[in-house]
Amino acid sequence: MSTATHAKRGNPVVYVAALALIGVMLGPVVYIIIGGFRTNSQITTDPAGLPDPWQFGNYADVLTGDTFWLQVTNSTITAVITTAGVVTLGVMASYVLARYHFRGRGAMYALFAAGLMFPPTVAITPLYVLIKNLGLVNTLPGIILPQIAFSLPTTIIILVPFLRAIPRELEEAAFIDRCSRLGFFWRMVLPLSVPGLITVGILAFVNSWNSYLLPLFILNDQETFTLPLGVQAFASQYSVDTAKVLAFTSLSMIPALVFFSLFERRIVGGLTGAVKG
Amino acid sequence: MSLTSGTRVRDGGGVAAPPPARPRRRGIGWAQRLEIVALSGPAILMFVGFVITPVLLAAYYGFYRWKGFGPPTNFVGLDNYVTILQDKLFHEALWHNAQIVVLSLVLQGPIALGLALLLNKKMRGQSIVRVLIFVPYVISEVIVGTAWALLLQSQGAVNGVLRSIGLEGLAKDWLADPSLAIWTLMLILTWKYVGFAVILFLAGMQNIPEELSEAAAMDGATYWQTQWRITLPLLGPTIRIWGFLSVIGALQLFDLVYIIWGQYVASTAGTSTMATYMVSEGRNAGNYGYGNAVAVVLFIISMIIALVYQRLVLRRDTEGALTGGR
Numbered sequence: 250m251s252t253a254t255h256a257k258r259g260n261p262v263v264y265v266a267a268l269a270l271i272g273v274m275l276g277p278v279v280y281i282i283i284g285g286f287r288t289n290s291q292i293t294t295d296p297a298g299l300p301d302p303w304q305f306g307n308y309a310d311v312l313t314g315d316t317f318w319l320q321v322t323n324s325t326i327t328a329v330i331t332t333a334g335v336v337t338l339g340v341m342a343s344y345v346l347a348r349y350h351f352r353g354r355g356a357m358y359a360l361f362a363a364g365l366m367f368p369p370t371v372a373i374t375p376l377y378v379l380i381k382n383l384g385l386v387n388t389l390p391g392i393i394l395p396q397i398a399f400s401l402p403t404t405i406i407i408l409v410p411f412l413r414a415i416p417r418e419l420e421e422a423a424f425i426d427r428c429s430r431l432g433f434f435w436r437m438v439l440p441l442s443v444p445g446l447i448t449v450g451i452l453a454f455v456n457s458w459n460s461y462l463l464p465l466f467i468l469n470d471q472e473t474f475t476l477p478l479g480v481q482a483f484a485s486q487y488s489v490d491t492a493k494v495l496a497f498t499s500l501s502m503i504p505a506l507v508f509f510s511l512f513e514r515r516i517v518g519g520l521t522g523a524v525k526g
Numbered sequence: 527m528s529l530t531s532g533t534r535v536r537d538g539g540g541v542a543a544p545p546p547a548r549p550r551r552r553g554i555g556w557a558q559r560l561e562i563v564a565l566s567g568p569a570i571l572m573f574v575g576f577v578i579t580p581v582l583l584a585a586y587y588g589f590y591r592w593k594g595f596g597p598p599t600n601f602v603g604l605d606n607y608v609t610i611l612q613d614k615l616f617h618e619a620l621w622h623n624a625q626i627v628v629l630s631l632v633l634q635g636p637i638a639l640g641l642a643l644l645l646n647k648k649m650r651g652q653s654i655v656r657v658l659i660f661v662p663y664v665i666s667e668v669i670v671g672t673a674w675a676l677l678l679q680s681q682g683a684v685n686g687v688l689r690s691i692g693l694e695g696l697a698k699d700w701l702a703d704p705s706l707a708i709w710t711l712m713l714i715l716t717w718k719y720v721g722f723a724v725i726l727f728l729a730g731m732q733n734i735p736e737e738l739s740e741a742a743a744m745d746g747a748t749y750w751q752t753q754w755r756i757t758l759p760l761l762g763p764t765i766r767i768w769g770f771l772s773v774i775g776a777l778q779l780f781d782l783v784y785i786i787w788g789q790y791v792a793s794t795a796g797t798s799t800m801a802t803y804m805v806s807e808g809r810n811a812g813n814y815g816y817g818n819a820v821a822v823v824l825f826i827i828s829m830i831i832a833l834v835y836q837r838l839v840l841r842r843d844t845e846g847a848l849t850g851g852r
Contacts, residue, residue, distance in 0.1 A: 266644060267651075271658050274717070277673045278661055280683060284676075295686065342569035345562050357566065364577055365771075366832045370778040370801045371825045374808055374817040375583035376576065378594065398576035401569055430561060459666030461781045466809065477668040481785065484672050491676065498672055502665045509664040510657045 278502075285496030292491050307496035317500065319472070320479035325504075327389050327396070327475055328457040334397040335453040336446055339404035340412075344434050346405065347412035348420070358409070364402030369395065369463055377466040387470045392463050400456060404449040411445035412438060444515060451512045458505045476501045581825060584818040592815035606819035616820075619803040620827075622708065622796065627776040629712045630719075631769055637716065638723030639765075643753060645724065646731050656728075663721030671785030674714050675701065701786065707795040714782060719775070723768050730764030731757065766839050773835060777828050780805070800824045 284292060285307050286300040311317050346358055369376065376395055377386075385391030415438060423433045439446075461477045468474055474482060480501050484494045588606055590598035610616050645656055662670065677683045678700040685697035700710045734757060742752045780801035787797050804824060808817015 263644065263647060267655050270641065270644075271655060274659050274662055274721075277670075277677055277717075278665065280677060281669070281673045293681075295690075338569040338572060341565040345566040349558065349562055351559075351562060357570070360570070361573065364573065366774055366828060367577065367581070367825070368774070368778050370780050370804075371821055371828065372577060372580035372584065374804065374814065374821050375580040375587060377809070378587070378814065379576070379580055379583065381594075394572070395576045398572045401573050401577075405569070430558070434565075455664055459664075459668075461667055461785070477666050480666075480668045480672060494672065495676070498669050502669050505664050505666070506661065509660060513653075513657050513660060 281495050281502075282499040285492060285499050287492055289490060289492050304492070307493045308500065310493060311497045311500055316471075316479065316483070317497065320474050320476045320501075321504075323389060323473060324458055324475040327393055328454050330389075330393050331396045331400070331457040332450050332454045334393070335400040335404050336450050338397065339401055339408055339449060340439070340442065340446060342401070343405050343408035343412050344438060347409045348430075348438075358405075361402045361405045364399070365406065369399050373462055373466055376463075380467055386467055387473050389473060391467045392460070392475075395463060396453075396457050396460060400453045403452065407449050407452075408442070408445050411442055415441055447512060447515050451508060451515070455505050455509060458508075584821045584825070586818075587815055588819035588822045590815040591813075593812055594814035598815060600815075602815070606816050607823070609816070610820055610823055615798070615807075616800070616803055618796070619798045619800045623777055623779070623799050625708060626712070626715070626779060626799070627773050630715060630772050630776045633712060633716050634720050634723050634772065635765070635769070638720050638727055638768075639758075639761075641720065641724045642727035642731060643757070645728060659724060660721040662718050663725070667718075667781035668785055670714065670718050671782050675786045678710060702791070702795055704794065704796040707787070707797050711783065711786075711797050714786070715776075715779075718782070719772075723772070726764055726768045727761060730761050734760045769839065770832070770835055773831060774828060777831065778824065800827070 283300060286303045286305065287298075288304050291298065291300065342357075342361070346354060380386055380391045380395070383391075385394070419437060420433060423437055428436065459477060460475070464475050464478050468478060471482070480498055483497045487493050587598055589601060589603060591600040591602045591605070592598035641659065645652065645659065678685075680697075680699045680702075684700065688694070688697045698706055700706060738756050738760075739752045742756055747755070778801055779799045783797050783799055783802050784805065787795050787802075800820070801824065804817055804820040808814060808820055811817075
């Protein structure tokens with residue numbers, strides 16, 4: 250929605266407001282990043298100052314240590330497989346919900362929609378028991394599988410309207426050309442729904458990357474730690490070495506930030522179909 | 527929404543239920559049934575296996591006193607539930623949750639609306655501002671928690687700045703002072719999650735046809751009149767959906783509290799939630815039966831509130847989205 254007719258391009262109030270806003274939103278993040286360039290004594294004497302002189306040792310230590318990279322690897326494997334799983338299963342189920350007509354479709358939709366009400370918190374204790382019985386404690390599949398399951402509701406709710414918006418004429422034309430429903434799904438629906446898939450993919454990736462509660466329950470072995478657990482372990486292990494903790498923390502947030510920044514537009518665009526009434 | 531574009535009307539609105547089935551051909555063939563099963567089967571299996579089953583298991587384990595090893599044998603009936611409902615710590619956690627639910631709506635809603643309106647204006651550097659404002663939402667709870675804990679501790683940067691600009695009196699023990707801690711938590715929550723609301727609102731605003739505000743402008747409406755009379759009402763459904771997600775999130779809040787206040791300090795600082803109570807009294811104490819009972823209570827409370835919210839607030843826009851469009 251444009252307010253172009255009224256928008257004064259240079260309205261200073263808007264810019265000042267925007268700047269103040271950025272300051273508030275970014276302040277703590279900048280503090281973490283800059284803090285990593287200071288020494289502990291600098292931080293103790295003046296908690297809010299700038300590095301003087303700039304120290305690169307903290308970042309270098311973290312980057313040359315094994316722990317960080319091990320956790321990056323674990324987080325990456327988990328997030329990539331989770332994303333692939335959610336997108337694959339999600340688009341298949343959404344296609345059925347969007348384009349097939351059968352008894353029980355309403356119930357199936359309701360089943361997934363009800364999942365929106367229940368983030369993992371409610372199920373975590375029994376989920377831990379279940380994962381333990383499956384022998385998956387301290388393994389990455391032990392968090393990947395539940396993550397896929399818990400991301401399905403959001404994915405499906407976003408994708409169904411997306412797939413339903415594909416014009417019916419296209420489907421009819423494809424059938425006239427003797428394309429099967431599955432062929433239509435493969436050749437037309439998938440390519441056309443790429444923007445939606447990217448949206449749900451990013452959300453799944455970022456959620457997995459940041460996930461804390463599930464790994465906290467399932468992963469106890471340092472070898473399998475993902476970054477959030479790693480950050481916390483690092484923070485308690487080096488609780489006196491604040492600067493190093495800050496360096497570790499800032500490095501661990503880079504991937505999710507990069508990912509999100511690249512696709513921010515897609516996310517807003519992809520949700521457009523999903524949030525309207 | 528009758529005012530949105532043609533296709534939109536036809537597909538009945540995002541979170542909403544599937545539209546009434548078109549005149550359907552009689553029955554569906556075996557091939558189609560097979561396709562339906564093959565396509566949706568895996569998702570349903572995963573969902574039932576890892577989401578529904580645990581919730582049912584919780585109901586079962588909740589009746590036992592059980593340390594988590596071997597099958598539960600010590601059946602105690604409703605004892606766990608009686609203990610929970612009588613535990614003062616749980617009452618406190620429930621009260622904190624209630625405060626968080628209400629304050630989240632009251633604080634984040636208006637702020638997010640303002641920000642979304644601001645970001646929806648055409649201005650230079652808009653795309654950068656939009657990316658930057660989402661930064662807190664994108665970084666993990668652990669990072670947010672670690673950073674704010676460092677910033678807000680009594681010798682931390684926030685107090686440091688306050689002292690250096692001569693506002694000694696404002697330097698407080700933000701995290702440990704019980705009269706202050708819940709507000710500190712709200713501040714951090716707002717900072718962290720307002721971006722999510724802004725994303726939703728911005729997405730909702732994209733659905734409002736430009737012609738409407740152009741027409742309003744032509745009739746001499748000011749910017750604020752346009753926002754108040756056109757944007758806001760048309761954004762209603764989005765706002766109500768956001769409210770739903772916010773309430774559910776606030777009820778189940780765990781990560782930030784647990785990371786910043788830890789499992790022990792949270793209750794003395796007055797920030798414990800039902801979820802942190804569940805983890806510290808259940809898993810950390812080794813009482814898995816009890817933890818599961820707490821999960822059931824949390825589940826029931828969330829569900830009641832979700833259903834009430836849906837009946838009272840969501841009803842008119844989603845027409846049963848969450849119960850599957852009867």
